[in-house]
Amino acid sequence: MSQVPTAAEGPEDACDMTLFFHGANTYAVKRQVNQMADAYLERAGSDFGLVRMDGTNVHLQELAAALRASPFLATSRLVIVDGLASNKALASSLAELLGMVPNTTVAVFCESTVDQRTASYKALIKADKVVKFDLLTGSALMNWIKAETERQEGTITPGAMRELVDLSGTDQWRLSEELNKLVNYDRQVTEETVRLLVSPSVERSIFKLVEAMTAGRADSALADFHGLLRQRESVMLVLNMIQWHLRNLLYAKSAPGSMPPAELARFASMSPYVAEKSMDTQRGLSGDIIKNAYRAAADCEFDIKTGRIRDEIAVERLIYGIAAEARRR
Numbered sequence: 001m002s003q004v005p006t007a008a009e010g011p012e013d014a015c016d017m018t019l020f021f022h023g024a025n026t027y028a029v030k031r032q033v034n035q036m037a038d039a040y041l042e043r044a045g046s047d048f049g050l051v052r053m054d055g056t057n058v059h060l061q062e063l064a065a066a067l068r069a070s071p072f073l074a075t076s077r078l079v080i081v082d083g084l085a086s087n088k089a090l091a092s093s094l095a096e097l098l099g100m101v102p103n104t105t106v107a108v109f110c111e112s113t114v115d116q117r118t119a120s121y122k123a124l125i126k127a128d129k130v131v132k133f134d135l136l137t138g139s140a141l142m143n144w145i146k147a148e149t150e151r152q153e154g155t156i157t158p159g160a161m162r163e164l165v166d167l168s169g170t171d172q173w174r175l176s177e178e179l180n181k182l183v184n185y186d187r188q189v190t191e192e193t194v195r196l197l198v199s200p201s202v203e204r205s206i207f208k209l210v211e212a213m214t215a216g217r218a219d220s221a222l223a224d225f226h227g228l229l230r231q232r233e234s235v236m237l238v239l240n241m242i243q244w245h246l247r248n249l250l251y252a253k254s255a256p257g258s259m260p261p262a263e264l265a266r267f268a269s270m271s272p273y274v275a276e277k278s279m280d281t282q283r284g285l286s287g288d289i290i291k292n293a294y295r296a297a298a299d300c301e302f303d304i305k306t307g308r309i310r311d312e313i314a315v316e317r318l319i320y321g322i323a324a325e326a327r328r329r
Contacts, residue, residue: 018098020124022111023133024271027172029110032133033080036108040078049074055084055109060093067107068100077105085111085120095123137262137272141170148176154183156190163194169201170273202233206241207277209319210249214285214293218323225319235311239301239318245278246294252278253287289329293322 021029040050049071053063063081071077084090090097101107114121124130136144142161149156156164156179164182168174178198182189185197200208209224228238251268252275259267265275282290300318304311 017106017129018101018127019106019108020111020127020130021108021133022114022124022130023135024112025133025135025172026112027176028133028136029112032131033108033110036106037078037080040076044074044076046074048072049077051077051079053079053081055081055090056086058084058087058090060090063090064097064100067097067105068102069105070102071104075104079105079107080110081108082110083112084109085114085118085124087120091119091123094120095126098123098127135170135271135273136172137170137276141165144172145175145179149179149183149189152179152183154179154187154189156182159191160189160194163191164189164198165273167194167198167200167204169203170271171201174201199231202228202231202237202241203274206238206245207281209238210242210245210293211281213319213322214249214281214289214326216323216327218320221319221323222316225315229312235315236301236304239297239304239311239315242315242318243294243297243301246290246297248274248278249282249285249290250294252282253285253290255279286329289322289326292325296322 021032023029037050037052041047044050051066053066055063058081063084066079066081069077084094098107109124109127111124114124116122116125142158142165145161145164146156164175164178168178179189182193182197186193205224205228209221209228212218212220212224225238229235248268248270251270252264255264255267261275261279262272264270264279265272268275270278296318300314303309304314309317
């Protein structure tokens, strides 16, 4: 069997191997699978034994044939299947299929989300190798940004890394694209070039808008709102994102003071980055301000959907109203 990288830790001898990659970090999963495919192609010298399948709608006979087939014009096979856990038609047969993979094949199953109660998950978790890819945060994310910049033949300062995350968020797909743009502009990435070339993400703009609104700064919040509209974001998307952030603030406000952001993220199904931002923001706000703002945002959505008021005017009034209440307190 040809050697292929079998997990995030590095290459191993793979024999009679089934692999289960899962987790919210779809960038890391994709990168790992691509590295495995590249290594396989280099060693095999052709793509005769490389198979990629969309598991969401694959049929039982098709998947069984792919997993059990013998190599043709090759000495080994690499079969990569995405999204199989959502294919309910195959759930009851999956455990049996995994047991039939020959020792000339490495079968890799990739899932971004999993339900541990399902038969599919219970079968996949028994794979020979299971690797969970979590979203990167903190120093791990900064180390990745530094390494990714160097991979693209550039350098980046610590301040520029912090500025990049503040503007773009923690999504590695976007960060990789932004780094490519920055390095092509100037191989030495600084805070100045990040501010020049990187536009704030919608998420970051919503954080700013809600922070300004709940602090009583109506003019600043309105400027953020109109800036999002100039970026061609829809009014309803902006309103839904405001509701989303206010909900996160409610979770953060009700959490015990000793709860770390990572635990809040798991409890409330938010990213560690969002959890950390929410914990920081809620400290300067009263619980009543957050609750009243959340109710007002829900009322705003109702007024728009029932045709009582035009959407843009409704959100402007929402911002004014919440900011006015914040100033009174």
